[in-house]
Structure formats: C-alpha cells, structure tokens
Amino acid sequence: MKTAFTPSRRKFLQQSAAIGGGLTFGFHVPEALAQRSDAPGAEMNAWVVIRPDDTVIIRYARAEMGQGSSTGLPMLVAEELECDWRKVRIEFVSTSEQLRRNRAWGSMATGGSRSIRDSQEYLRRAGATAREMLLAAAAQRWKVPGSECDAENGVIIHRPSRRRLRFGQVAQGASKLEPPGEVKLKDPRDWNLIGKSANRLDIPDKVTGKPLFGIDVQLPGMAYAAIAQCPVFRGRLRSVADERILGARGLIKVVKLEDAVAVVADNWWRANRMLKTLPIEWDAGPDGGASTASIREFVRFGLEDTSVPVARDEGDVEAAFAAAAKVIEAEYYAPFLNHAPLEPMNCTALVEGGRVEVWAPTQNAEATHATAAATAGVPLENVDVRLTHLGGGFGRRGFQDYTRQAVAIAKAVEGTPVKLLWSREEDMQHDYYRPMTLMRFKAGLDAAGNLTAWRIRDASHSILAGVRPQDIKEGVDRHALGGIVDLPYGVPNLRIEFAMRNSHVPVGFMRTVFHSQNPFMRECFVDEMAHAAGKDPYEFRRALLQAKPKDLGVLDAAAKASGWGSPLAAGAHRGIAVQDSHGSYAAAVFEVSVSGAGELDIRRVVVAVDPGHVVNPDSAEAQVQSCVAYGLTSVLWGEITLSQGRVEQSNFHDYRIMRLAEMPKNIEAVLVPSGGFWGGMGETPLAPLAPALCNAIFAATGKRIRSLPLSNQGLRLV
C-alpha cells in the first residue's frame, strides 16, 4: 500500500509547491453551504453521491472566491448525469480525503482561470459514468437491455414499457456496479444546462449572512491572534518588550516569529489593541533604504543593460529600422499593485497530539496542507484542511504565508484552536504585489504605413523566480512576457528581450497577472504605430491579425457592437484594444470624453470575449463586469509606493477602490463563444481594458498615457 501511495504523495507535494491553483474540502463552519453531510447516500464516484430522496451531491474541489465555479463545475457534471438540477447540492472536498484517495479530485488549485477549462472533461466524464451505471442498474432490475433505457431529469425511463425509476431508487445498486470503461460525451448541440444561465447555488446563503468565510470560523475554546510583520520585507524581529502587556485583559500569549510578533487573546480586537501598544524593534536588513524611485531605477536599468537574454529574434530588426520610412520609440511603466481582497488574510489552526487541523480561505488547499505539515513538523497524513468560501482571492490566496503563521502560533498554544486575522494594514503592507514592470518599444514602418520591424525590451520583476525558478530558461521568463512573447501580430522582423530585475518587494499572481500590465503597454504602443502610420487603429490591427482568426473575431465583435467608425456625440472619442489570455480572447472599446481640466467621463465600455464555450452566461457576464471594476480601479488609482523599504499605503483611504457611483453605467458584455475549445473567463476580459481606455484618452486629448495610474497623469474620473 505504501509504495502505491508514494507517487501520488510526491504529486501532492509537487502540486502543493506550485502556487496559483487549487483548493477545497468539506468544512464545518456552522450552517455553511458546502457542509459535508452524514446523511446516507450512494457514492457513484468521487464526484457524485445520490441519496434515496434523489438529492444529488456533487463534490467541488476548487476554490469559490466569487467567480461562480461552485455552480459552473457542478453544471458540467449534471449535464452528463441527466439529473434534476433543482436537486443538486454541492459539497467541498477536504485535503485529507484527497490524500487518502490518491488525489481522486485532481488539482484543487484555483488560479489562472483554470477551474473550468482544466477540469471540464473529467467532470463531464464523471457525470456520464454515473449516468451509465444508473441506467445499467435500472435495466438489470427490469431485466431489459440497457439500450432500451434513457436517463432524463433524474429519472430512468424504459422506452418500450414507459416504466420509470427515480435515480434515488437505483443509486444504491448502481454504485456497486463496475464503472464503464468508456463513455461518450454529449455533442455540444445536445447540451441542456451548459450555455444556459443558471442561478448560482451559493447566492441564497450569501444574501442571508451565513458564516461561510474563513473569518467566520468559530470553534469551541478558540483564541484569536493579531499579527505585526516586519514592515521592511526580508527584515527580522530584533526584540519585543512583551512584559509591557503582562496581565492585560484577555491576553493569552505573545508569540515571537522570525519576522513577526503575534498576540493571542480572547478576542481579536483585544489582541490587536495589545499588539499596537507593544514596543517592537525590527532589524530592517539591507533594504531599509529602498524607495519607489530607487526600485524603479533598479528595474529600469534592465532597459539600458547592453546584454540581456533574448526571447525571440526573427529577421533583422536593425536592418529593417535602417530601411524604415518611419521609426517610433516609447517607454512604458506600470507600478506595484495590491490585490486587496475585501476579506483580509486569515487562517484558523489547531495543533494537538501530533495532528494539525486547518480552516482556511485558500486558493491552493494542497499547498495549505503541505505548509501546515511542514510548519508543525508532522507527516502529511496527520493534517486536514477544511475549505471555506473566500472573500475575494485574485491570486493572493495561493500564497501560504498566513497558513505558516497560523500553524506556528497554534503550535505555541498547543491544544487551543487559534484564528489568525491580519488587520487591513498588515494586508496592505504584506502582499505579493503585482510586479513593477517597464517596457521599451521601437517600431519601423514602411512608406505605406506597414509595420516592418518591432523591438521590445521588457524589464520586470519575475514571479516565477520566487515560485517556480526551474521554469525560467536561459534567463527568459516567458510567464513575465505574457502577451508579448506570444503576441498575435504578424511582423517580419521581431526581437524580444527580457531583463529580470527582482527587488526586495515580494511579487505574485494578481488577477490576469502579466496580462494586466503588458497589454496596456503593447496595445497602447500598437495605437502609437497606427497613428504614426496614419491608419485607423482598428483597421491597422485587422491587417496584422489576418493569421489569427480568434483574435480577429473578438476585435471585429467589439468594433461592431460599439459602432466603431460611426459618428459620436460631441466630445466623445473611442479607443480599442485586443488581447488573448488564459485560453480565451478579448477585445474592448471605450468611449470617453475628457474636459480641458482633465475630467474623464467613461461613457461606454464594450467588451467582447470568446472563451470557446460559456457554461453559465449570467456568471460570464458578471465576470466581465467584475473585470471592469477591478481593472479600472488599477488603471485609475492603483499604485503601491515604498519609502524606507516599506509600503506607504495602509488602508482604503490611501489605496483607493472603485465605488458604485464610479462604476461606468454603460457596460456591454458581448459573449461570442466560437466553440471547439475551453478558455478562462475570470481574467481575460480585464486584459484589453487599460489600453482601450488609454487609447480613447489619446483620441480625446492627444495625450499619450505611458505610465499608470491615471491619477498621476492629471486625469480625474467624473
């Protein structure tokens, strides 16, 4: 048994080391939506349990952080199962079962818009397999050939005799049958659920205030921890005068970590208040003098460096520049950003008798599990992680710093469950930030305005350098070059260079990742090319995308829906951009007006998306709206700055988030699924937004935006 177990155990650890994915497992927050039930049921396979009353439990192994996949994934199973959708309940998987059952649920990671596209096939197959077993069990009972039976809406029907059996009546017997070796999946034309809007299963609990989130976990005898981390990244705790709070009301313990101090008390407010009164001395380390300016200069050196790795080199750009009728150059900049999920980082842990139990809002449950085991110094088999809903994730919750801290604190008060909650200030100042990136472009155009040569130098922090350094080949981080190294445009002479410039600031995956800043730079520069060529920016792109029908398709869809080229109201101007990412394709058109005083009015936003297949159109539309709010927040105001090695922003008063009054009122999601592939939906719509907006601003003002946020460029939203 042990040897058979080893490969999956290794896989478990590998998966755990990879950040940015998975999640989930049955958890025991009171009244939680996904609570595991002990009610009897027949397990058809790892994904499907059917109860005698026909309730169908579909297991969910990813993280629900708002994107709606806890409804979309069960729809995929139910489509093939042919059950009654109204009787579907979901149940989270727990990591101890995942480990015990040889990773029966595949990846539990949630990130990179992968939940649907990576699991759609095995989920549909699980549904189809269970359906075939139910059909076989009914046929056996009736003693008829299986080919005479159909499954429909939770019932098996024997066509010739019109006899019927409910799923719940045959499930027990069916679960004992051998699963069929092969099943045929439905033709998309026959889908009944996929592609039609369904109400999300999690919404009733979310409008009644049910305790679904990590922060809501409540255990008997639980203590609460607040934490202060060294304000300078990579710094250390020197000393803390914890005798100052001895005997304070509610104090349980002061826990010293290498780079942090935690106060454990009988409620969180007391813990946090005591923490604020504690005199703490930090050793800032070598980075205590760093500032935004010094880091920017450090990263920018990558643009000047005479010797950097080359990612692509096709044709001869230098010769083409020499022969060009026109050459243009530009330099772009994007700042650090904080994810700012509304639920701050938190994790609840209990260390007792060589076992660890964890309750965590995590995007990577298996990494949480492995982190807990390593921190407590116990084998993987002695750990369980129960999953909760996430109050936003956006990539932040794939990292496991909060898990490590919670387990370390719990170990210091062994036998007492502890809920660690970061204050907003800690959350703002200890993120894995979206990387600061600079890019320099040079392009050559011939006399007819055709693009003949393009050179791109990217100087950026690398996320992979921190999480998967083995994926950086010969100094080129293709992940950091997303949208650049794979640009869809046809250009005969192309050179792409990459300078990795990692400062002391930790960087991480933030919604759309490098496709949040790289498209801003690429697509604004394409706009510069079009204007230099004297061509319409839409037509200029069309000409370069002739070999890329999917990119062309969304570009055309956005142009058509926005009425590109048609007359506009006085003062209104349009901008356009296109960007594929996360397996899908998106294009956007913005209509804006800008007053002489820099008052920016976003009059209309059109976003066309081709994700191949759309599972739940209403959720897909919600993701477009979500990307608009998240993306525009970054473009308009988003900037994390540093001074003395530490982040200057601390809360929402100085890290501004879009409010309702600021949300554009006219947003159109144009879904154009072209079939034949499965792409992501939670991130791609964000990619073309920044450049489409900035290109519209250029059309309105003649001012080219090459540095974000817009609040630093004399522009103000009205």
Add this chain to the structure above:
Amino acid sequence: MIEFTVNGRKRSADVEPEMPLLWVLRDVLDVKGPKYGCGIAQCGACTVHLNGEPVRSCSVPASAAAGQNVLTIEGLAQRGRMHPVQKAWIDHQVPQCGYCQSGQIMAAVALLKKNPNPSDRDIDAAMTNLCRCGTYARIRTAIHAAAQSMKPAKA
C-alpha cells in the same frame, strides 16, 4: 456589562466600552453577518442598523449601542421570509464572493426605508460600500427592483 438588543433579542456583553460594536457582535455574540474589511469606516462591510440608521459598526463603540436596537443581516428576514431586498439580490444574482454583501444589503434596506423610490443619483450617494468583485451594476438594478416590489399595491 453592556446590554442591548440584537435582532429583537436582549443580549449582554462584558466588554470595554470602547470595544467596537463589530467585534462585540462577531467575537463575543457570534453574530458573523457583519464583516471586517478595514476598521476605519471606509468599506462598509460591517454595516448594521443602530435604531434603524445604517452605521459602520467597526467605528461605533459598544457604549454607543448600550440600551439601543441593533439589526444585522441575520435579523432581516421576517417570520422566515426574506426581505424584498434579499429577494431582489437573488433575482438579479448580485453577489460574487459575497463578503461585502451583508453590508451592501443593510445599506440598501436603509436607503429604501428613507427613500422608497431612489434615483440613480440617490443610489450613488447612499451606496458607498466597497465591493472588490464589482457587483455594482447589479446592486443598482436590484435596488430599483426592490423599490418596485415594495410599493404598496394600488387601491
């Protein structure tokens, strides 16, 4: 000892007078609907009603609630029936992650109580709670829908 009414029930808590109402509700009384998001009255995730008025409970000291009536999302349904705002939130599929939605709903209920037929401008002014998932367009639609559904039937 501070005594007050939470969702129609008398409750008491042995806490410091300056302890914010949010933490009394969450950590002492196990009322988890109001959420912590910022602690400085910026985000509104902690919105509850104090004597019918929407307040940001992270910035209201427990002493200010003494003897008063507190209503949280948990107390919104009446006799097992959801409030029209909650129903509109389901009809229009408003929540995404859902973390801010208790506060959003409490703010919307307070708005409609004062102004049964709010304009877009009224909604802009009243609904200042942050939503990081960007559910704003649907919040606006759902408030208008709830306003319609709450109109007294015509005679």
